[in-house]
Amino acid sequence: MSRTYEDLVAEASAVSVDGWDFSWLDGRATEERPSWGYQRIMSERLAVSSAALDVQTGGGEVLAGAPVLPAVMAATESWPPNVTVATRLLRPRGVVVVADPDEPPLPFADGAFDLVVSRHPVTVWWDEIARVLEPGGTYLSQQVGAASMFGLVEHFLGPLPQESYRARHPDDAVRDAEAAGLEVVDLRSETLRTEFFDVGAVVYYLRKVIWMVPGFTAEGYEERLRALHDVIEREGSFVAHSTRFLIDARRR
Numbered sequence: 001m002s003r004t005y006e007d008l009v010a011e012a013s014a015v016s017v018d019g020w021d022f023s024w025l026d027g028r029a030t031e032e033r034p035s036w037g038y039q040r041i042m043s044e045r046l047a048v049s050s051a052a053l054d055v056q057t058g059g060g061e062v063l064a065g066a067p068v069l070p071a072v073m074a075a076t077e078s079w080p081p082n083v084t085v086a087t088r089l090l091r092p093r094g095v096v097v098v099a100d101p102d103e104p105p106l107p108f109a110d111g112a113f114d115l116v117v118s119r120h121p122v123t124v125w126w127d128e129i130a131r132v133l134e135p136g137g138t139y140l141s142q143q144v145g146a147a148s149m150f151g152l153v154e155h156f157l158g159p160l161p162q163e164s165y166r167a168r169h170p171d172d173a174v175r176d177a178e179a180a181g182l183e184v185v186d187l188r189s190e191t192l193r194t195e196f197f198d199v200g201a202v203v204y205y206l207r208k209v210i211w212m213v214p215g216f217t218a219e220g221y222e223e224r225l226r227a228l229h230d231v232i233e234r235e236g237s238f239v240a241h242s243t244r245f246l247i248d249a250r251r252r
Helices: 005-014 038-047 080-093 126-132 150-157 170-179 199-208 222-235
Strands: 029-031 051-054 072-077 096-099 113-119 133-144 182-196 238-251
Touching: 005 199, 005 222, 038 113, 038 133, 072 080, 080 096, 113 126, 126 133, 126 170, 126 182, 133 170, 150 222, 150 238, 170 182, 170 238, 182 199, 199 222, 222 238
Parallel strands: 051 072, 051 113, 072 096, 113 133
Antiparallel strands: 029 182, 133 238, 182 238
16 A cells, blocks of 8 residues: 655654765665666776865765775765764774865865865865865866756756756866866766656655755655655656766866
8 A cells, every 4th residue: 555645744853864874765766776886986086096085975974985085085064963973983093074065165175186076075175176186196086067956846946947858067176177277088978867766756755865856844845755756656666867967188
C-alpha cells in the first residue's frame, strides 16, 4: 500500500539535512554518476600531493573517501552545520577545516598548495584559486553544469529566464580559468538522469540543496508538491536531468 502524501512529506521535513551525505535517499531516488569518476581521480591526485586544499568541502564526506591524504591538508566550508560535521569527520585524519564565508580572499598564503580540489562548488573565485596554487599546481573540480535539474526547478518556479540556461556553462569556466592565469588541460561534460520515486525524496532534496528553489518549504509549495506526488503515483517516478562537468587546470 502506498504511503500518503502527508506521511511522506512529514517524514522528509523532520529528518536532518546536515552534512552532504545523501544516503537517506537510498531506494527513494537515483542519480546517474559521471563516467569519469571524480572520487577516484581526486584520490589519485591527493595521494601524490604534498599540500592540498578542498574548497567548499560540505560535510567532508567526499574528501574523507580518499584513502591517502597529503601531509598538509586543509578544507574550507561556509555553512556552520557542515563545518561541524566536516570537522568531526576530518580532524581525526589530520585535516584542518576552516570556516570560510566563501568570499575572497581564501584564508591562505600565496602558493600555499600544489593541489586544490572542489566538488560542486556554489561559486568559484578563479583568481583566488590561482593565487593559492604554486606555479605548476593544479585545480581539479567537478561542477554543476548549465540548466542542471531545471525540470525539477521549473515545476516549482515556472519557466526560468532564458539567460538562466547559460549560467554555469563549461565554456565560461574555461574562459574565467584562463583569465586568472590557469591553463585548462582537461574538460569533460555529461547530462545525467535523476529519478525521484516519492514526494518525500523531493522534499528532502530541496531542503538540502537549498539554492535550487530558494526559500523552499513544504508548506509554501504544497500545491506544486501535491501535483508532483500525483505524477509519481501515476507514472512511478519524477524524472529530471542534471549536468556535470570536470575541469582540470594548471597554474602557469
